[in-house]
Amino acid sequence: MKLIKFIIPTLPLGLLLLHQSAYAESRLLDEIIIRGQKESPQEESLTIREVRESAARDMGESLKQIEGISYVHKGAIANDVVLRGFQKDNINVLVDGVRLHGACPSRMDPPSFHYDFAEIEQVNVIKGPYDLSNPGGLGGLIDVRTKKPGKGLGGDINLGYGGWNAVKASATASYGTDTYDGLLGYAYKYSEIPKSGDDKRLTEIYSVTSPNRYKSNAVDSKAYEINSGWGKFAINPTRNSRSEISYAYQDADHVLYPYLKMDGDYDKTHRLNWTYRIQNISLLMQDLRLQVYQDTVDHLMDDRFRASSSLQSAAITRFYSMQTDARTQVYGVKLNATLAAGPGALKGGIDYYNRNWNAVNRRAGYQAYKDLAMIPDASIDNLGMFGEYELSLGGQLILKGGLRGDLTRAKANKTNTLVTAGTNREFAGVNANLQLTSTPVKGLDIFAGIARGTRTPDQQELYLDVPVTAPSVAMNYWHGNKDLKSTVNHQADIGAKYSTDRFYVNGSIFYSDLQDYINFFQLSATEKSYQNIHATMWGGELGSQVSLDYDLFLRGSLSYAEGRNESAGSPLSEIPPLSGTVSIRYDDGTFFAEALENLARAQGRVDPGLQETTTAGWVTTDIKSGISYHGFSVVVGINNLFDKYYFSHLSYARDPFVAGPKVPENGRNMYFSLGYRF
Numbered sequence: 117m118k119l120i121k122f123i124i125p126t127l128p129l130g131l132l133l134l135h136q137s138a139y140a141e142s143r144l145l146d147e148i149i150i151r152g153q154k155e156s157p158q159e160e161s162l163t164i165r166e167v168r169e170s171a172a173r174d175m176g177e178s179l180k181q182i183e184g185i186s187y188v189h190k191g192a193i194a195n196d197v198v199l200r201g202f203q204k205d206n207i208n209v210l211v212d213g214v215r216l217h218g219a220c221p222s223r224m225d226p227p228s229f230h231y232d233f234a235e236i237e238q239v240n241v242i243k244g245p246y247d248l249s250n251p252g253g254l255g256g257l258i259d260v261r262t263k264k265p266g267k268g269l270g271g272d273i274n275l276g277y278g279g280w281n282a283v284k285a286s287a288t289a290s291y292g293t294d295t296y297d298g299l300l301g302y303a304y305k306y307s308e309i310p311k312s313g314d315d316k317r318l319t320e321i322y323s324v325t326s327p328n329r330y331k332s333n334a335v336d337s338k339a340y341e342i343n344s345g346w347g348k349f350a351i352n353p354t355r356n357s358r359s360e361i362s363y364a365y366q367d368a369d370h371v372l373y374p375y376l377k378m379d380g381d382y383d384k385t386h387r388l389n390w391t392y393r394i395q396n397i398s399l400l401m402q403d404l405r406l407q408v409y410q411d412t413v414d415h416l417m418d419d420r421f422r423a424s425s426s427l428q429s430a431a432i433t434r435f436y437s438m439q440t441d442a443r444t445q446v447y448g449v450k451l452n453a454t455l456a457a458g459p460g461a462l463k464g465g466i467d468y469y470n471r472n473w474n475a476v477n478r479r480a481g482y483q484a485y486k487d488l489a490m491i492p493d494a495s496i497d498n499l500g501m502f503g504e505y506e507l508s509l510g511g512q513l514i515l516k517g518g519l520r521g522d523l524t525r526a527k528a529n530k531t532n533t534l535v536t537a538g539t540n541r542e543f544a545g546v547n548a549n550l551q552l553t554s555t556p557v558k559g560l561d562i563f564a565g566i567a568r569g570t571r572t573p574d575q576q577e578l579y580l581d582v583p584v585t586a587p588s589v590a591m592n593y594w595h596g597n598k599d600l601k602s603t604v605n606h607q608a609d610i611g612a613k614y615s616t617d618r619f620y621v622n623g624s625i626f627y628s629d630l631q632d633y634i635n636f637f638q639l640s641a642t643e644k645s646y647q648n649i650h651a652t653m654w655g656g657e658l659g660s661q662v663s664l665d666y667d668l669f670l671r672g673s674l675s676y677a678e679g680r681n682e683s684a685g686s687p688l689s690e691i692p693p694l695s696g697t698v699s700i701r702y703d704d705g706t707f708f709a710e711a712l713e714n715l716a717r718a719q720g721r722v723d724p725g726l727q728e729t730t731t732a733g734w735v736t737t738d739i740k741s742g743i744s745y746h747g748f749s750v751v752v753g754i755n756n757l758f759d760k761y762y763f764s765h766l767s768y769a770r771d772p773f774v775a776g777p778k779v780p781e782n783g784r785n786m787y788f789s790l791g792y793r794f
């Protein structure tokens with residue numbers, strides 16, 4: 117890519133056009149080659165091109181383009197990623213290997229919400245518990261890679277505008293030499309409240325008598341406003357070593373969540389990451405990497421925009437009737453090494469992290485705004501070690517296997533009605549896997565894997581406490597379970613991929629047996645909590661991308677997951693239905709036009725224990741077109757072309773108040789984006 121940038125200015129104009137065209141067309145072919153030949157059948161990726169061309173408002177939403185990924189829809193933004201039906205702490209969502217957790221107990225700010233598109237180069241996904249270099253992640257890993265500055269002066273500017281006055285603007289600038297490089301970026305995102313296919317705003321889903329309805333002055337207020345800034349600076353002390361430090365700050369203001377009973381007043385996120393890496397130290401020591409990171413999120417939510425904040429009640433004396441002030445911090449250290457050992461490569465490491473979580477809830481009805489330790493300043497300490505060995509058995513067969521051990525301690529530092537300060541639990545977990553990739557004929561890769569993955573319960577599942585409002589009011593009491601055990605997943609995967617330079621087809625299936633799966637459930641008529649159950653999950657994905665004659669590209673995907681609560685003999689809650697996409701694209705390298713059909717089947721498998729309801733199937737159409745020329749790109753698109761009024765299955769809260777209305781998906785919306793990269 118860099119090479120082409122330097123060649124172009126020396127070419128005559130005609131050649132330049134030709135070259136640019138061939139370059140851009142080969143970009144799509146490159147993606148096909150990478151997906152077809154460089155990735156194992158259980159891996160997926162998303163490029164920044166695909167992110168930029170979409171109308172997605174954040175990373176969580178743009179990830180739905182990947183087979184096996186869907187999301188929880190809470191409002192205009194901050195969508196929470198679901199991988200093969202696994203969500204929350206069952207999957208690891210990392211940025212440059214850094215562990216980041218949201219502060220909100222209702223997941224208003226999932227990890228993927230806390231960084232901007234403009235920071236990102238690529239997203240890699242490993243389906244199943246095959247990553248041993250991080251603790252947890254029994255359902256898989258989503259690892260976001262941020263941009264690295266190139267040589268010389270570089271940068272990009274992106275301006276996006278779309279339905280409901282959605283603005284996405286960002287700029288980055290970078291400069292690099294052989295000995296040092298740096299990067300600075302800034303992004304701004306804003307939107308008014310989207311309307312669904314029935315021409316109503318997402319804030320109008322509540323009945324006129326619901327205490328959770330939006331006040332008239334908030335119904336058409338902004339949906340969110342987010343400013344992000346980041347920087348990265350690196351020095352290369354020697355030709356084979358690099359020290360890189362990066363810092364990012366994000367300020368999200370006034371984020372509305374029609375899915376929940378409260379809205380976000382602010383999220384303030386700091387992310388700091390330092391890595392030091394030496395490669396090719398000796399014939400034995402190929403790679404050594406040290407990483408130290410720290411991140412914090414401050415989150416405040418309340419019901420100031422809802423009728424509940426000013427209902428006739430002597431108890432309500434503030435501008436809210438309920439508020440949660442939450443803060444989380446994660447810091448960690450990782451040391452990883454790759455050694456040439458015998459005929460293969462040995463990768464190993466030791467890592468530690470500490471995650472602290474504190475959420476204070478204040479409610480009018482609960483002892484007159486007394487501070488309640490909803491999440492009682494609780495910490496998770498985790499120390500782990502892993503080793504994995506990769507052995508090539510004669511070119512057609514690659515065997516990879518490894519082992520990881522973790523010691524974890526969870527401790528509550530405050531007292532609530534569930535636990536007393538000082539309460540702690542200790543856990544020990546072992547993860548392991550064996551993976552075999554074989555290439556019996558050129559172009560065909562077959563993958564088979566067995567794995568064991570574990571994850572410990574988090575602070576919320578162990579120690580959360582939301583007592584009844586008042587003794588006379590029948591209301592859900594939502595609390596943790598301090599006796600929860602770690603979940604252990606035993607999983608088997610089989611995948612096959614066939615690829616040439618012009619197409620690939622990739623299919624994979626998995627089966628998971630989950631001992632002590634942490635399940636949210638109805639404990640009594642007024643009480644919800646968490647329990648360990650025996651669960652199983654299975655499913656699979658099918659994906660294909662084909663380059664045809666006349667610059668046409670065809671792409672299709674299909675994803676399915678099914679979960680079963682074996683202890684109760686019922687379906688698991690919050691599992692997305694069968695879904696797929698099919699698209700056709702004309703792309704001659706300069707100009708493209710694409711039509712995409714999104715399809716989801718009805719979901720009838722629901723958890724009766726949480727009074728889940730079924731969701732109808734739907735089909736929507738998206739179209740887009742664009743031009744890219746000499747670093748400039750323009751994209752215009754319309755999503756949900758036929759203005760369909762529909763719901764995704766993960767569109768209402770089971771957690772903790774089941775009576776909430778469903779949040780419909782956005783109606784027809786147009787978007788426009790302009791980019792310049794140099």
Ligand SMILES: [Cu+2]
Pocket residue numbers: 220221222223224225379380415416417440
């Ligand atoms: Cu919140």
